[in-house]
Amino acid sequence: MSADTTMTTPAPASSAQNIDPAIFTSLQAKIDEESAIRDELKTFVETLSKQGRLTQSILSRIHNTPTAELEAAVLDPCNDSLSQQAATVKELAQSASKFPFYKWNNIWQRDIQAVISSMQICDWLKSGKLLTLEEIGQRLNVPVNLKSEDAFHITIEDYLLALTTTIEELARLAPNAVTLGDYSRPLQISIFIKDVHAGFQLLNLKNDNLRRRSDGIKYSVKKVEDVVYDLSLRGLIPKSTDTT
Known part of the structure:
Protein backbone atom coordinates (compact mmCIF):
# COMPACT_ATOMS: atom_id res chain seq x y z
CA MET A 1 0.00 0.00 0.00
CA SER A 2 1.57 3.30 -1.12
CA ALA A 3 2.01 6.21 1.27
CA ASP A 4 -0.21 9.23 0.80
CA THR A 5 2.10 11.95 -0.56
CA THR A 6 -0.51 14.74 -0.57
CA MET A 7 0.80 17.83 1.32
CA THR A 8 -1.46 20.39 2.94
CA THR A 9 -0.69 24.11 2.63
CA PRO A 10 -0.71 25.92 5.98
CA ALA A 11 -3.39 28.57 6.34
CA PRO A 12 -2.08 32.18 6.00
CA ALA A 13 -1.41 33.85 9.28
CA SER A 14 -3.83 36.54 10.33
CA SER A 15 -2.59 40.10 9.67
CA ALA A 16 -3.33 40.85 13.30
CA GLN A 17 -0.60 38.42 14.27
CA ASN A 18 2.02 40.21 12.12
CA ILE A 19 1.12 43.92 12.59
CA ASP A 20 0.28 45.43 15.92
CA PRO A 21 -2.54 48.00 15.50
CA ALA A 22 -0.93 49.97 18.32
CA ILE A 23 1.74 51.09 15.84
CA PHE A 24 -0.82 53.13 13.91
CA THR A 25 -2.54 54.31 17.05
CA SER A 26 0.80 55.71 18.20
CA LEU A 27 1.42 57.34 14.81
CA GLN A 28 -2.00 59.02 14.91
CA ALA A 29 -1.22 60.37 18.37
CA LYS A 30 1.99 61.91 17.01
CA ILE A 31 0.10 63.38 14.03
CA THR A 155 18.80 83.76 11.62
CA ILE A 156 21.45 85.37 9.45
CA GLU A 157 19.51 84.16 6.41
CA ASP A 158 16.35 85.92 7.63
CA TYR A 159 18.29 89.16 8.06
CA LEU A 160 19.95 89.00 4.63
CA LEU A 161 16.80 87.98 2.77
CA ALA A 162 14.97 90.88 4.42
CA LEU A 163 17.78 93.18 3.32
CA THR A 164 17.34 92.17 -0.33
CA THR A 165 13.66 93.16 -0.03
CA THR A 166 14.69 96.47 1.54
CA ILE A 167 17.02 97.20 -1.37
CA GLU A 168 14.27 96.47 -3.91
CA GLU A 169 11.90 98.84 -2.12
CA LEU A 170 14.46 101.65 -1.93
CA ALA A 171 15.29 101.18 -5.61
CA ARG A 172 11.60 101.67 -6.31
CA LEU A 173 11.61 104.81 -4.16
CA ALA A 174 14.40 106.50 -6.16
CA PRO A 175 12.35 107.46 -9.25
CA ASN A 176 9.27 108.19 -7.12
CA ALA A 177 11.31 110.63 -5.03
CA VAL A 178 12.24 112.47 -8.21
CA THR A 179 8.57 112.71 -9.10
CA LEU A 180 7.97 114.32 -5.70
CA GLY A 181 10.76 116.85 -6.33
CA ASP A 182 13.42 115.30 -4.06
CA TYR A 183 16.53 115.11 -6.24
CA SER A 184 18.97 114.24 -3.46
CA ARG A 185 17.21 111.06 -2.31
CA PRO A 186 18.17 108.94 -5.37
CA LEU A 187 21.84 109.75 -4.82
CA GLN A 188 21.56 108.75 -1.14
CA ILE A 189 19.86 105.52 -2.14
CA SER A 190 22.47 104.83 -4.81
CA ILE A 191 25.35 105.16 -2.36
CA PHE A 192 23.58 102.96 0.20
CA ILE A 193 22.66 100.09 -2.08
CA LYS A 194 26.10 100.10 -3.70
CA ASP A 195 27.61 99.69 -0.24
CA VAL A 196 25.18 96.84 0.51
CA HIS A 197 25.96 95.22 -2.84
CA ALA A 198 29.67 95.41 -2.05
CA GLY A 199 28.98 93.81 1.31
CA PHE A 200 27.08 90.91 -0.25
CA GLN A 201 29.99 90.27 -2.59
CA LEU A 202 32.14 89.50 0.45
CA LEU A 203 29.80 86.66 1.47
CA ASN A 204 30.20 83.04 0.43
CA LEU A 205 26.52 82.12 0.38
CA LYS A 206 25.45 78.46 0.59
CA ASN A 207 21.70 79.07 0.61
CA ASP A 208 20.48 78.85 -3.01
CA ASN A 209 17.50 81.16 -2.51
CA LEU A 210 19.62 83.74 -0.73
CA ARG A 211 22.28 83.55 -3.44
CA ARG A 212 19.69 84.17 -6.17
CA ARG A 213 18.15 87.06 -4.26
CA SER A 214 21.54 88.65 -3.61
CA ASP A 215 22.43 88.34 -7.29
CA GLY A 216 19.36 90.47 -8.03
CA ILE A 217 20.76 93.42 -6.08
CA LYS A 218 22.85 94.38 -9.12
CA TYR A 219 19.64 95.15 -11.02
CA SER A 220 18.52 97.48 -8.24
CA VAL A 221 21.94 99.17 -8.38
CA LYS A 222 21.58 99.65 -12.14
CA LYS A 223 18.03 100.97 -11.80
CA VAL A 224 19.05 103.66 -9.32
CA GLU A 225 22.21 104.51 -11.27
CA ASP A 226 20.04 105.27 -14.28
CA VAL A 227 17.94 107.67 -12.20
CA VAL A 228 21.04 109.42 -10.84
CA TYR A 229 22.59 109.61 -14.30
CA ASP A 230 19.46 111.20 -15.73
CA LEU A 231 19.40 113.75 -12.90
CA SER A 232 23.07 114.49 -13.51
CA LEU A 233 22.48 115.11 -17.21
CA ARG A 234 19.70 117.51 -16.36
CA GLY A 235 21.79 119.28 -13.72
CA LEU A 236 19.26 118.51 -11.01
CA ILE A 237 21.51 116.98 -8.35
CA PRO A 238 21.96 119.53 -5.54
CA LYS A 239 25.65 120.43 -5.23
CA SER A 240 25.46 120.93 -1.49
CA THR A 241 23.77 117.59 -0.75
CA ASP A 242 25.35 115.70 2.14
CA THR A 243 25.46 112.16 0.77
CA THR A 244 27.45 110.52 3.55
Whole structure:
Protein backbone atom coordinates (compact mmCIF):
# COMPACT_ATOMS: atom_id res chain seq x y z
CA MET A 1 0.00 0.00 0.00
CA SER A 2 1.57 3.30 -1.12
CA ALA A 3 2.01 6.21 1.27
CA ASP A 4 -0.21 9.23 0.80
CA THR A 5 2.10 11.95 -0.56
CA THR A 6 -0.51 14.74 -0.57
CA MET A 7 0.80 17.83 1.32
CA THR A 8 -1.46 20.39 2.94
CA THR A 9 -0.69 24.11 2.63
CA PRO A 10 -0.71 25.92 5.98
CA ALA A 11 -3.39 28.57 6.34
CA PRO A 12 -2.08 32.18 6.00
CA ALA A 13 -1.41 33.85 9.28
CA SER A 14 -3.83 36.54 10.33
CA SER A 15 -2.59 40.10 9.67
CA ALA A 16 -3.33 40.85 13.30
CA GLN A 17 -0.60 38.42 14.27
CA ASN A 18 2.02 40.21 12.12
CA ILE A 19 1.12 43.92 12.59
CA ASP A 20 0.28 45.43 15.92
CA PRO A 21 -2.54 48.00 15.50
CA ALA A 22 -0.93 49.97 18.32
CA ILE A 23 1.74 51.09 15.84
CA PHE A 24 -0.82 53.13 13.91
CA THR A 25 -2.54 54.31 17.05
CA SER A 26 0.80 55.71 18.20
CA LEU A 27 1.42 57.34 14.81
CA GLN A 28 -2.00 59.02 14.91
CA ALA A 29 -1.22 60.37 18.37
CA LYS A 30 1.99 61.91 17.01
CA ILE A 31 0.10 63.38 14.03
CA ASP A 32 -2.45 64.93 16.38
CA GLU A 33 0.33 66.33 18.56
CA GLU A 34 2.09 67.96 15.59
CA SER A 35 -1.20 69.35 14.33
CA ALA A 36 -1.82 70.95 17.72
CA ILE A 37 1.67 72.49 17.70
CA ARG A 38 1.16 73.86 14.19
CA ASP A 39 -2.21 75.37 15.17
CA GLU A 40 -0.65 77.00 18.25
CA LEU A 41 2.17 78.57 16.23
CA LYS A 42 -0.11 79.65 13.39
CA THR A 43 -2.24 81.61 15.83
CA PHE A 44 0.70 83.94 16.49
CA VAL A 45 1.84 83.94 12.86
CA GLU A 46 -1.60 84.93 11.58
CA THR A 47 -1.66 87.85 14.03
CA LEU A 48 1.84 88.84 12.94
CA SER A 49 0.82 88.63 9.28
CA LYS A 50 -2.22 90.84 9.85
CA GLN A 51 -0.12 93.43 11.67
CA GLY A 52 2.50 93.18 8.92
CA ARG A 53 -0.03 94.07 6.25
CA LEU A 54 -0.87 97.22 8.20
CA THR A 55 2.83 98.11 8.54
CA GLN A 56 3.45 97.59 4.83
CA SER A 57 0.38 99.63 3.99
CA ILE A 58 1.80 102.51 6.02
CA LEU A 59 5.24 102.11 4.44
CA SER A 60 3.79 102.15 0.95
CA ARG A 61 3.08 105.86 1.50
CA ILE A 62 6.80 106.65 1.16
CA HIS A 63 6.29 106.56 -2.59
CA ASN A 64 3.80 109.42 -2.62
CA THR A 65 4.73 111.44 0.47
CA PRO A 66 7.14 114.40 0.23
CA THR A 67 10.37 113.86 2.16
CA ALA A 68 9.62 116.73 4.55
CA GLU A 69 6.38 115.02 5.60
CA LEU A 70 7.74 111.47 5.91
CA GLU A 71 8.35 111.44 9.65
CA ALA A 72 4.89 112.51 10.71
CA ALA A 73 2.93 110.83 7.91
CA VAL A 74 4.83 107.54 7.61
CA LEU A 75 7.70 106.88 10.01
CA ASP A 76 5.93 107.58 13.30
CA PRO A 77 2.85 105.47 12.42
CA CYS A 78 5.17 102.77 11.06
CA ASN A 79 7.14 102.62 14.30
CA ASP A 80 3.90 102.32 16.28
CA SER A 81 2.81 99.42 14.09
CA LEU A 82 6.24 97.78 14.38
CA SER A 83 5.98 97.98 18.18
CA GLN A 84 2.82 95.89 18.01
CA GLN A 85 4.58 93.39 15.76
CA ALA A 86 7.53 93.22 18.15
CA ALA A 87 5.16 92.23 20.96
CA THR A 88 3.69 89.47 18.80
CA VAL A 89 7.16 88.23 17.80
CA LYS A 90 8.01 87.98 21.51
CA GLU A 91 4.90 85.87 22.15
CA LEU A 92 5.70 83.70 19.14
CA ALA A 93 9.26 83.23 20.40
CA GLN A 94 8.04 82.08 23.82
CA SER A 95 5.73 79.52 22.24
CA ALA A 96 8.07 78.35 19.48
CA SER A 97 11.03 77.88 21.84
CA LYS A 98 9.25 74.84 23.31
CA PHE A 99 9.73 72.99 20.04
CA PRO A 100 12.62 72.17 17.65
CA PHE A 101 13.42 75.39 15.78
CA TYR A 102 14.29 74.05 12.34
CA LYS A 103 11.28 71.73 12.29
CA TRP A 104 8.86 74.64 12.53
CA ASN A 105 10.63 77.85 11.47
CA ASN A 106 9.27 77.66 7.89
CA ILE A 107 5.87 78.62 9.35
CA TRP A 108 6.99 82.11 10.37
CA GLN A 109 10.04 82.82 8.19
CA ARG A 110 8.23 84.94 5.62
CA ASP A 111 6.51 87.14 8.20
CA ILE A 112 9.65 87.55 10.30
CA GLN A 113 11.58 88.65 7.22
CA ALA A 114 8.84 91.18 6.44
CA VAL A 115 9.14 92.63 9.96
CA ILE A 116 12.91 92.93 9.63
CA SER A 117 12.67 94.60 6.22
CA SER A 118 10.12 97.13 7.49
CA MET A 119 12.43 97.96 10.39
CA GLN A 120 15.39 98.38 8.03
CA ILE A 121 13.45 100.70 5.71
CA CYS A 122 12.05 102.85 8.54
CA ASP A 123 15.40 103.20 10.23
CA TRP A 124 17.26 104.00 7.01
CA LEU A 125 14.75 106.68 6.06
CA LYS A 126 15.11 108.22 9.51
CA SER A 127 18.84 107.92 10.11
CA GLY A 128 20.45 106.80 6.85
CA LYS A 129 21.97 103.81 8.64
CA LEU A 130 21.48 100.07 8.31
CA LEU A 131 20.28 98.22 11.39
CA THR A 132 22.56 95.34 12.32
CA LEU A 133 21.36 91.82 13.05
CA GLU A 134 22.05 92.39 16.74
CA GLU A 135 20.07 95.65 16.77
CA ILE A 136 17.14 93.84 15.16
CA GLY A 137 17.26 91.25 17.94
CA GLN A 138 17.36 93.95 20.61
CA ARG A 139 14.36 95.78 19.18
CA LEU A 140 12.33 92.58 18.83
CA ASN A 141 13.62 91.35 22.20
CA VAL A 142 14.53 87.91 20.82
CA PRO A 143 17.85 86.07 20.36
CA VAL A 144 19.75 86.12 17.07
CA ASN A 145 21.93 83.49 15.40
CA LEU A 146 21.73 80.91 18.19
CA LYS A 147 24.17 78.01 17.81
CA SER A 148 24.15 76.16 21.12
CA GLU A 149 20.43 76.22 21.87
CA ASP A 150 17.50 74.92 19.82
CA ALA A 151 15.16 77.85 20.48
CA PHE A 152 13.50 80.63 18.51
CA HIS A 153 15.92 83.15 17.06
CA ILE A 154 16.49 85.47 14.10
CA THR A 155 18.80 83.76 11.62
CA ILE A 156 21.45 85.37 9.45
CA GLU A 157 19.51 84.16 6.41
CA ASP A 158 16.35 85.92 7.63
CA TYR A 159 18.29 89.16 8.06
CA LEU A 160 19.95 89.00 4.63
CA LEU A 161 16.80 87.98 2.77
CA ALA A 162 14.97 90.88 4.42
CA LEU A 163 17.78 93.18 3.32
CA THR A 164 17.34 92.17 -0.33
CA THR A 165 13.66 93.16 -0.03
CA THR A 166 14.69 96.47 1.54
CA ILE A 167 17.02 97.20 -1.37
CA GLU A 168 14.27 96.47 -3.91
CA GLU A 169 11.90 98.84 -2.12
CA LEU A 170 14.46 101.65 -1.93
CA ALA A 171 15.29 101.18 -5.61
CA ARG A 172 11.60 101.67 -6.31
CA LEU A 173 11.61 104.81 -4.16
CA ALA A 174 14.40 106.50 -6.16
CA PRO A 175 12.35 107.46 -9.25
CA ASN A 176 9.27 108.19 -7.12
CA ALA A 177 11.31 110.63 -5.03
CA VAL A 178 12.24 112.47 -8.21
CA THR A 179 8.57 112.71 -9.10
CA LEU A 180 7.97 114.32 -5.70
CA GLY A 181 10.76 116.85 -6.33
CA ASP A 182 13.42 115.30 -4.06
CA TYR A 183 16.53 115.11 -6.24
CA SER A 184 18.97 114.24 -3.46
CA ARG A 185 17.21 111.06 -2.31
CA PRO A 186 18.17 108.94 -5.37
CA LEU A 187 21.84 109.75 -4.82
CA GLN A 188 21.56 108.75 -1.14
CA ILE A 189 19.86 105.52 -2.14
CA SER A 190 22.47 104.83 -4.81
CA ILE A 191 25.35 105.16 -2.36
CA PHE A 192 23.58 102.96 0.20
CA ILE A 193 22.66 100.09 -2.08
CA LYS A 194 26.10 100.10 -3.70
CA ASP A 195 27.61 99.69 -0.24
CA VAL A 196 25.18 96.84 0.51
CA HIS A 197 25.96 95.22 -2.84
CA ALA A 198 29.67 95.41 -2.05
CA GLY A 199 28.98 93.81 1.31
CA PHE A 200 27.08 90.91 -0.25
CA GLN A 201 29.99 90.27 -2.59
CA LEU A 202 32.14 89.50 0.45
CA LEU A 203 29.80 86.66 1.47
CA ASN A 204 30.20 83.04 0.43
CA LEU A 205 26.52 82.12 0.38
CA LYS A 206 25.45 78.46 0.59
CA ASN A 207 21.70 79.07 0.61
CA ASP A 208 20.48 78.85 -3.01
CA ASN A 209 17.50 81.16 -2.51
CA LEU A 210 19.62 83.74 -0.73
CA ARG A 211 22.28 83.55 -3.44
CA ARG A 212 19.69 84.17 -6.17
CA ARG A 213 18.15 87.06 -4.26
CA SER A 214 21.54 88.65 -3.61
CA ASP A 215 22.43 88.34 -7.29
CA GLY A 216 19.36 90.47 -8.03
CA ILE A 217 20.76 93.42 -6.08
CA LYS A 218 22.85 94.38 -9.12
CA TYR A 219 19.64 95.15 -11.02
CA SER A 220 18.52 97.48 -8.24
CA VAL A 221 21.94 99.17 -8.38
CA LYS A 222 21.58 99.65 -12.14
CA LYS A 223 18.03 100.97 -11.80
CA VAL A 224 19.05 103.66 -9.32
CA GLU A 225 22.21 104.51 -11.27
CA ASP A 226 20.04 105.27 -14.28
CA VAL A 227 17.94 107.67 -12.20
CA VAL A 228 21.04 109.42 -10.84
CA TYR A 229 22.59 109.61 -14.30
CA ASP A 230 19.46 111.20 -15.73
CA LEU A 231 19.40 113.75 -12.90
CA SER A 232 23.07 114.49 -13.51
CA LEU A 233 22.48 115.11 -17.21
CA ARG A 234 19.70 117.51 -16.36
CA GLY A 235 21.79 119.28 -13.72
CA LEU A 236 19.26 118.51 -11.01
CA ILE A 237 21.51 116.98 -8.35
CA PRO A 238 21.96 119.53 -5.54
CA LYS A 239 25.65 120.43 -5.23
CA SER A 240 25.46 120.93 -1.49
CA THR A 241 23.77 117.59 -0.75
CA ASP A 242 25.35 115.70 2.14
CA THR A 243 25.46 112.16 0.77
CA THR A 244 27.45 110.52 3.55
